[in-house]
Amino acid sequence: MAQKIYSRPKSLMPMPSGFCPGCLHPLATKLIADAIDELGQNNNAVHVLPVGCSALNLMYWRGDMLGAAHGRAPAAATGFKRSAPDRLVFAYQGDGDLAAIGLAEIMSAANRGENFTVFFANNSTYGMTGGQMAPTTLIGQKTSTTKYGRDAETTGFPMRMCEIISTLDAPYYVARFALNAPKGVNQAKKGIKKALQYQLEGKGFTFVELLTNCPTTWGMTPLQSLDYMETNTIPYFIPGVYKDKGEKA
Ligand SMILES: Cc1ncc(C[n+]2csc(CCOP(=O)(O)OP(=O)(O)O)c2C)c(N)n1
Ligand code: SF4
Ligand SMILES: [Mg+2]
Numbered sequence: 001m002a003q004k005i006y007s008r009p010k011s012l013m014p015m016p017s018g019f020c021p022g023c024l025h026p027l028a029t030k031l032i033a034d035a036i037d038e039l040g041q042n043n044n045a046v047h048v049l050p051v052g053c054s055a056l057n058l059m060y061w062r063g064d065m066l067g068a069a070h071g072r073a074p075a076a077a078t079g080f081k082r083s084a085p086d087r088l089v090f091a092y093q094g095d096g097d098l099a100a101i102g103l104a105e106i107m108s109a110a111n112r113g114e115n116f117t118v119f120f121a122n123n124s125t126y127g128m129t130g131g132q133m134a135p136t137t138l139i140g141q142k143t144s145t146t147k148y149g150r151d152a153e154t155t156g157f158p159m160r161m162c163e164i165i166s167t168l169d170a171p172y173y174v175a176r177f178a179l180n181a182p183k184g185v186n187q188a189k190k191g192i193k194k195a196l197q198y199q200l201e202g203k204g205f206t207f208v209e210l211l212t213n214c215p216t217t218w219g220m221t222p223l224q225s226l227d228y229m230e231t232n233t234i235p236y237f238i239p240g241v242y243k244d245k246g247e248k249a
Helices: 025-038 053-059 073-083 095-101 103-112 161-165 182-200 222-236
Strands: 045-049 064-067 088-094 117-122 173-178 206-211 240-244
Touching (some): 025 117, 025 182, 053 088, 064 073, 073 088, 073 103, 088 095, 095 103, 095 161, 103 117, 117 182, 161 173, 161 206, 161 240, 173 182, 173 222, 182 206
Parallel strands (some): 088 117, 173 206
């Protein structure tokens, strides 16, 4: 007898995807939507949209959304959450958005311990605008603005946002997961749900980095991009839970 093994999360609309083939943004979005369903929050969640490919969720998200200017999602989320503390508020930002133009906003919101959740899709490039170097671009990674590979002498080193944010006193939960293989996807699913649960309990700022890809601007097939993540991205951006105040040491 046929058995149903998959259902579309309630928070996602029945639309064909506009993301490039093999992009991990839709998987990240689905994991967030699954967690929101499991927590029974699909009518209560507010998705703060940034600028970048993650903002394509504008077409797929069924629930309430709030648009923010480039990098300003944590500031917009702060205002919304403070005025409507019972809503489940999350921002879903790319690395150009969060670690470049929005660096001050994410650091300040984390440092204040604002009670919302930030999901950070780190694909080590500015995907939407054509694959320019981001603060998270790896040393040696070729982008449209680092034709010979990123060079630390002229552009510095890739920023590790989980490590930086976890040094602050206020954040309650800080973790990084890689979405290129099933093990990391399963861990991410649990971490995403945990972060949202902590927010519902009023614990404060929660931050989940999701290592993703951009096969289109990386100039790779989807499978090559997953291998690139395994051999290049993951050794530098080491997955793990960097802070969890709910777990006693
Ligand atoms: C104020 C402002 N500056 C620049 C841009 C152009 N812009 C649009 S998306 C983007 C980069 C997004 O990169 P990232 O946040 O890493 O998201 P990705 O597309 O890689 O998921 C930039 C610079 C803009 N829309 N607004
Ligand atoms: S440009 Fe990159 S990040 Fe944007 S949808 Fe395509 S593969 Fe995904
Ligand atoms: Mg990016």
